[in-house]
Amino acid sequence: MERPGPSEVTGADASGPDPQLAVTMGFTGFGKKARTFDLEAMFEQTRRTAVERSRKTLEAREKEEEMNREKELRRQNEDTEPTSSGLNVVRDNSKSSSRDTSSRESEESSDSSDDELIGPPLPLEMTKEPDNLMEEGILGSLPRPRHEEVEDDDDDDDSEEEENPVQKIPDSHEITLKHGTKTVSALGLDPSGARLVTGGYDYDVKFWDFAGMDASFKAFRSLQPCECHQIKSLQYSNTGDMILVVSGSSQAKVIDRDGFEVMECIKGDQYIVDMANTKGHTAMLHTGSWHPKIKGEFVTCSNDATVRTWDVDNPKKQKSVFKPRTMQGKKVIPTTCTYSRDGNLVAAACQNGSIQIWDRSLTVHPKFHYKQAHEPGTDTSCVAFSYDGNVLASRGGDDTLKLWDVRLFNKPLFSASGLPTMFPMTDCCFSPDDKLIVTGTSVQRGCGSGKLVFFERRTFQRVYEIDITDASVVRCLWHPKLNQIMVGTGNGLAKVYYDPNKSQRGAKLCVVKTQRKAKQAETLTQDYIITPHALPMFREPRQRSTRKQLEKDRLDPLKSHKPEPPVAGPGRGGRVGTHGGTLSSYIVKNIALDKTDDSNPREAILRHAKAAEDNPYWVSPAYSKTQPKTMFAPVESDDEEAKNEPEWKKRKI
DSSP states (O other): OOOOOHHHHHHHHHHOOOHHHHHHHTOTTTTSOBOOOOHHHHHHHHHHHHHHHHHHHHHHHHHHHHHHHHHHHHHHOGGGHHHHHHHHHHHHHHHHHHHHHHHHHHHHHHHHTTSSOBSSOOOTGGGSOHHHHHHHTTTTTSOOOHHHHHHHHHHHHHHHHHHOGGGGOOOSEEEEEEOOSSOEEEEEEOTTSOEEEEEETTSOEEEEETTTOOTTOOOSEEEOTTSSSOEEEEEEOTTSSEEEEEESSSOOEEEETTSOEEEEOOOOOTTOSOGGGSSSOOSOEEEEEEOSSSTTEEEEEETTSOEEEEETTBTTSOSEEEOOBOTTSOBOOEEEEEEOTTSSEEEEEETTSOEEEEETTOOSSOSEEETTSSOTTSOOOEEEEOTTSSEEEEEOTTSOEEEEEGGGTTSOSEEEOOOOOOSTTOOEEEOTTSSEEEEEOOOOTTSOOEEEEEEETTTOOEEEEEEEESSOEEEEEEETTTTEEEEEETTSEEEEEEOTTTOOSTHHHHHTSOOOOOOHHHHSSSOOOOOTTSOTTTOOOOOOOHHHHHHHHHHOTTTTOOOOOOOOSSOOTTOOOSOOOSHHHHHHHHHOOOOOOOSOHHHHHHTTHHHHHHSOOSSGGGGTTTOOOOOOOOOOOHHHHHHTSOHHHHHHO
């Protein structure tokens, strides 16, 4: 058999696929030109098909409604039958016309499928021009995409909320958490909103789990991480696995979610003049804050006139030191500090009323310095950046709240006065949408109630107030995910404000849980194991009531023995007086013997000699054969001893 030449092969390829080869490969489409699919066109066709189906469904529902109406009309009036039959004829004609159009479309599609391309046929709409589609009403009748509708709805909602931002405040419901009796000076909530941690002037740090609490609202853990130092600041890290604890000591601590210590900052040398050469703070701390981006980095400020950044993995030395200075170059104590939202800036407010902002990588000179932000000599208790990072809010000890533009840091944008504060940690915060600013007010005891005040950021108008309690409002925290407001007060309470419709999880989880009843086993005085099938010798006595048990114990001479009074004087019967704290008095008190027995010790030993000789039991039977007879020397009088003395002694005397 001769092989075909190159020209013959190309000619066969040009004429079309070889049918014999298609039979050999097993399917008829082998050798045909494959179609290239346009995914966007297919998705568009799918969307249009869905829209067409929904349109047909709506039309069918409308037809059913019309039929029901017509039936009702027939029942009411029999004269309307001709009109209804005419309507049915029109519907039949419309159905027949729709069938004709569908048959035509199917014929056209079958004609178009005569070509040699493989794959699903192109949709009818894709074969027409866009102008024709518009004329036929195919594109014009399509609804707008879903995302455009959502955007329009959001715009409408935003416009409504801009008119009244107070609607977003979740204050319809509240729960009260009892921390203690002293001021709640620190609040912290993890990023997920599952756990709340509170700290106060009573040195305690308490952990609250919203998912694990019931309606009793009890903390599941309480500890004192800084011993006898007041807690000034608590903050969860951006990952939620660590808590920064800042107290009145000079060493900040980091604990984990369960309260176990992770690290403790080192204390610096207080005798070195330049604080930049020490390894840590040397005086009382004020506050601290985690870096929003870098894991394990945080900043603290202290009375040693420094702001220091730390790394959790290196507690033996700080990372960098910022030294606030006055315009004359003198030291000034920072009272609060924080990071910007992007972590590139470090802001601190000082006792001379100034606010200084450094670039995190440049520690020498501040990038922004406003020398009279608040009244000198007052403690600015808080500085907070907005979520967009362009605005800074400062809560001053001069009873004011001011708003600053970081990009133009030469004068405040707005200022509000008449906000009394008596605590060095009264703070402020922004709402999750950056449209409101929240702060608390302080009151004297018995002179009114503390308030939570809301200001609109755009106009700085006082738009809303919440009466919290008859004590000062020290801490406030508005969580962005939960949309709930946490408040710490001066009478030891931590309150959580929420709205069932606007808030998520958090306090809503524990409110619905009923309070657990005390178990019966916990009410018994002692544990009692019931073993009904045990042997009598191993069976415990039947449990009795407490009253009967006390009556029985009263009759017992050992249990009801009256304690002996303390011994006065030198003591007797092995007991000594309570006076004296030396080692000798301790030894005498524990091992002293009774000195009242004046009998002869020799006679006391020989008192049992006759009984041992008559009835030997321990030693004597073992040595009965070899033991010699015991003979004691007679007791001589003084005269006999003098006679028996040798002569040399007498001469010497």
